[in-house]
Amino acid sequence: MDQLNQSQYFDYSLEPRRAILFQDVKSNYASIECVQRNLNPLTTSLCVMSRADNTKGLLLASSPTFKKVFGVKNVSRASDLPFLIETRKFNYPQWYRSHTDIHGQRTAPSVQYVAYIESWAKRTWLVPPQMQLYVDYKIKVTDILTNYTSIEEIHSYSIDESFLDVTESLNLFYPDIENRYVQMNQIALDLQREILHKLGLYVTVGIGDNPLLAKLAMDLYAKHNRNMRALIRYEDVPDKLWTIPKMTDFWGIGKRTEKRLNKLGITTIKELANANPLLLKQKLGTIGLQHFFHANGIDESNVREKYVPKSSSFSNSQILPRDYPKQWEIELVIREMAENLATRLRKGGKLASNLSLYVGAAVTSEYSSLKISRNIEATQNTKELQDLAITLFREKYEGGAVRQIGISGNRLSSASVKQLSLFETPEESQNTEKQESLQKAIDEIREKFDFLAIRKASSLSEGSRVIYRNKLIGGHAANQEMEKKDVS
Template identity: 55%
Template sequence: MGYFDYSRESTSDIAFIDMKSFYASVECVARGLHPLKTSLCVMSRAENASGLILSSSPMFKKVFGKSNVSRAYDLPFDVHTRRFSYYNAKRQGLPVTPEFVKYIEAWAKATFIVPPRMDTYIEKNIEIQHIFQNYASIEDILPYSIDEGFIDLTSSLNYFVPDKNISRKEKLETVSANIQRDIWRKTGIYSTVGMSNANPLLAKLALDNEAKKRKTMRSNWSYGDVESKVWAIPRMTDFWGIGRRMEKRLNKLGIFSIKELANFNPDILKKELGIIGVDLFFHANGIDESNVHQPYKAKSRSLGNSQVLPRDYCKQADIELVFKEMAEQVAIRLRKAHKKASNVSIYVGFSKTEHKKHIQAQMKIEPSNSTKQLMDYVLTIFRKKYRSGAVRHISVTYSGLVDDSYGLISLFDDAEKIEKEERLQSAIDGIRDRFGFTMIQKANALQEASRSLERSRLVGGHSAGGLDGLT
């Protein structure tokens, strides 16, 4: 039995709404295709073999067994020829029988592979937000990501379903069904709803663990369902806040299920895991004090940027050029946040043809947000660690953030020169803020290896308007 008297806990009527395969659904609807019956995936960099699958339709997942965040080379067919890939199939342990090859090639030819259009998805998200606002005030809506969000319907249930003989659980079911219907009628997109007459956590768990499997694509979990449903979640990693690393830490404490977590000693959890352990204990018991109206905002401890290069970069000068551009971009974000960094780290991921271990290195520095200084630090770390090899993935991260008012000037520093550089940086930042990042660019932005101009046209790291993809 649990520790809690749920009659003492606060209650809210929450709907957590998720757009089913959002990017893929938007692309299906745009082509007049059924989102649930069409095999389609949205692939970043669809023109090369290492494309990243950002979203895929339910039919695509069913046929090819691939979730989002897979690569083109993980598919059992070549994205260009649509022919069966014996190499990929064997690498994944798939059968290579004539029947299976025929099955895959038939579906591959019928599959749409399209590039992302982030501006289109944002526009569609705004349209869906307007639908939400027909049922709740803006203050009662909390977007969780571009394709999902919470709606607190506590104050509006009685308005839409005034019958006093109907329970709040039934009213929440009715209103949630109406929201689903409106989204589908106005956008053609199907949605899944997790509901709770208790709190946001239980609504999220209901969506992730039950709603997606039901015909109505809706499910309600409240306090009365904690022991029968929350504790029965089969895999610990299916629980909000528990990833593989946390699962291993819990396993070391002898905890192998949500039920065991809910009935474990919270003092030991706090000692071994800190405040996160206490949070997990309460969550496993269905207790959640988060508020849709006052969402928790984590303090940023670092700022960074990463990118997968469009091709293998083999020349050190070309790799350094991209590193310098990224060092500048993150430095601009530092100054906007009025912060300085006291730690610089880089990541270098090699092409899969290299069979080399990635490079990850860092160095402590005097707090700075100077583009020139941070650029020099990034290149220093890179040149110290890199020897050779084709590179495909790089990142730059600044951490150990302090307020930009913090500064140390030694007797060997030229204070006048430092002040002059700061004024120049401030002027450049101001022009870019007003007229766009590309208004002022270094000459090396015109080099073939440069990514600066290309990335300035991206939204969320992907094409804003889309390119001609593979169909």
């Protein structure tokens, strides 16, 4: 390797060199739906689409063929598709929205293109999400991963991605192979084959000397390779990292960060890797140093060391299924969300010293959205948080329909340390203790059975969201029955 191309700052022989794999199930949700229907995940046109009332056709995931044919990305809208989902006919309004020039002149699609889209549209599966099914498959995939390393050496990055440290497994599985990178490639191949054989899912694997290089190998190269595997070693940094065409293709660098780097005269990953680290820290702070180390392929994190976030807030928000014009309906949802917040605080052993409320106005409303925040005495009490949230709402609400509500408990502290009030009477103190005992009993019943095992009569009201929301997983339907419209 030409030493002039290497970074001036690092001696890679001093860096930890582990055998790290980054595993990603290709088009996870869509692939699972294909497997359930005995379809090939790579050649079938399938899209997982939520048709719940508050989404109006949200594309959650799609198969590789669907993306290639229709040219859409995940997390798009049904209105972005080149065909109408009800009739499978060509979507002319969508075409003209993106094919009209500044003079208002339209470019009509060719007859061949229209026929091509409609032909594929008729063969396309549009299916509702089944989040519980996807969670079940995640468990099955993880079980297979434990055949290659211990559970302590596996870090789930998301529902379809995981880091694996297989350093200690290489010589155990492949004692006759001397080259460690050949061993790493072989273990990745065996992992791919086992998941495909047992679950029918195709897996992309990035291979590297550390977690960062394995992740970049998967993102930048493995996805585009026929065998769906790729390797990046420390020695490959100049050829495989510094040659990335767009800075935003690099992990952790978005358009905003790119603009800040451009102002410093840094326009490529190579320039970032060879920049002055002191200048980067001065202009961008600690994150600037992190980008500098990453551009040089440096990452000393350990898969074994699980990241435990120090949450500074607990928050929850939801888009309502329709416009809520009545104040009592809006307050009902606010009370339900405040109760959910209190439950999470108690489960996490936290007290909130600040309460924030967001009430998003409907498009049809003549009033503006509300954003309210207030410091409060540290609490996790359900009634206190409900009363406070309603008080904040009534202070600012002037009328109009509402479509979105969010609530957040901020400035968290440990529930094991609670400041006593000098102004609380013995009767009030006794009442507080009774409420806390009751809430603890309710929490224990819900934890053992289900959140809906104990619920208020108001949950049966038309505007209530507590029953529906507590059946969701990750904000989406757990199974097909929860979707109100059949899209299959």
